[in-house]
Amino acid sequence: xxxxxxxxxxxxxxxxxxxxxxxxxxxxxxxxxxxxxxxxxxxxxxxxxxxxxxxxxxxxxxxxxxxxxxxxxxxxxxxxxxxxxxxxxxxxxxxxxxxxxxxxxxxxxxxxxxxxxxxxxxxxxxxxxxxxxxxxxxxxxxxxxxxxxxxxxxxxxxxxxxxxxxxxxxxxxxxxxxxxxxxxxxxxxxxxxxxxxxxxxxxxxxxxxxxxxxxxxxxxxxxxxxxxxxxxxxxxxxxxxxxxxxxxxxxxxxxxxxxxxxxxxxxxxxxxxxxxxxxxxxxxxxxxxxxxxxxxxxxxxxxxxxxxxxxxxxxxxxxxxxxxxxxxxxxxxxxxxxxxxxxxxxxxxxxxxxxxxxxxxxxxxxx
Numbered sequence: 609x610x611x612x613x614x615x616x617x618x619x620x621x622x623x624x625x626x627x628x629x630x631x632x633x634x635x636x637x638x639x640x641x642x643x644x645x646x647x648x649x650x651x652x653x654x655x656x657x658x659x660x661x662x663x664x665x666x667x668x669x670x671x672x673x674x675x676x677x678x679x680x681x682x683x684x685x686x687x688x689x690x691x692x693x694x695x696x697x698x699x700x701x702x703x704x705x706x707x708x709x710x711x712x713x714x715x716x717x718x719x720x721x722x723x724x725x726x727x728x729x730x731x732x733x734x735x736x737x738x739x740x741x742x743x744x745x746x747x748x749x750x751x752x753x754x755x756x757x758x759x760x761x762x763x764x765x766x767x768x769x770x771x772x773x774x775x776x777x778x779x780x781x782x783x784x785x786x787x788x789x790x791x792x793x794x795x796x797x798x799x800x801x802x803x804x805x806x807x808x809x810x811x812x813x814x815x816x817x818x819x820x821x822x823x824x825x826x827x828x829x830x831x832x833x834x835x836x837x838x839x840x841x842x843x844x845x846x847x848x849x850x851x852x853x854x855x856x857x858x859x860x861x862x863x864x865x866x867x868x869x870x871x872x873x874x875x876x877x878x879x880x881x882x883x884x885x886x887x888x889x890x891x892x893x894x895x896x897x898x899x900x901x902x903x904x905x906x907x908x909x910x911x912x913x914x915x916x917x918x919x920x921x922x923x924x925x926x927x928x929x930x931x932x933x934x935x936x937x938x939x940x941x942x943x944x945x946x947x948x949x950x951x952x953x954x955x956x957x958x959x960x961x962x963x964x965x966x967x968x969x970x971x972x973x974x975x
């Protein structure tokens with residue numbers, strides 16, 4: 609039995625395609641799924657398997673079978689997924705009696721479809737995605753939130769002192785997914801108009817060439833690319849201005865919660881322990897990330913970790929007192945209210961079905 613398997617999600621050609629340095633993806637409900645390509649064996653993965661097999665033998669000796677779990681991420685391997693790779697590398701999942709496979713998402717991967725069709729047990733999700741899925745009668749729910757705030761924000765030039773300044777004739781680059789998530793919130797909060805927006809194609813060249821442009825960004829990625837190019841910029845996190853969703857959540861189907869609550873509980877706790885370990889010393893997780901996504905270099909990973917610490921995504925907010933992964937009714941209600949007010953969600957959706965706190969309320973993995 610392979611105790612650790614890290615499988616590549618399929619793309620349009622039969623070779624691994626590394627993550628574009630400035631890309632961001634929120635899973636769509638309309639993207640067709642692709643077949644997976646075979647796993648390649650590397651010296652690192654062989655060492656991990658040997659170590660894991662030893663742990664699995666100890667479970668077998670005790671009459672315990674490791675529960676197989678497949679986790680699908682939202683994009684190519686990166687620091688923002690570090691806690692999950694750390695839990696693999698450090699044997700945290702194996703100690704919890706789990707045989708975990710991580711599959712990478714990407715632009716050709718429909719994560720929600722794979723989850724609901726049984727090809728994944730857990731999905732790296734997003735609050736708005738789950739609420740919209742409930743509107744479409746999909747039986748899914750959120751069981752933990754790795755980050756206490758969403759990482760989405762705005763990259764601007766130095767003349768901008770706050771998001772409110774964008775209404776002063778600035779052009780904002782917005783991706784297709786952004787138009788049904790953060791853009792309605794930003795427009796409403798700061799009286800922006802669709803006439804100010806242009807498509808964002810995950811290419812920083814337009815921003816670097818035009819001082820009148822602002823664009824969507826993550827603090828751990830696009831600002832780094834601008835810095836490397838010698839372009840001075842500023843970054844404004846939407847959450848600091850009230851954007852309510854959590855970030856990097858764990859989503860599963862209702863049947864998993866009902867039939868295998870112990871597996872869910874162990875996966876959630878081990879993942880949050882992985883995040884705690886990664887934030888303290890990311891070297892083990894980063895080794896796998898770099899193996900899976902060769903586009904990820906040491907300086908990019910170090911910069912991303914620095915920003916995750918600066919904004920306290922993992923251990924801030926309610927997590928400081930309740931533990932990593934925690935969620936609250938109040939936060940979910942704010943996200944529901946925003947979506948309804950923005951016309952993104954029907955008011956009759958039962959928002960409390962979008963999540964359950966049963967696996968995080970007493971877990972207490974303290975940052």
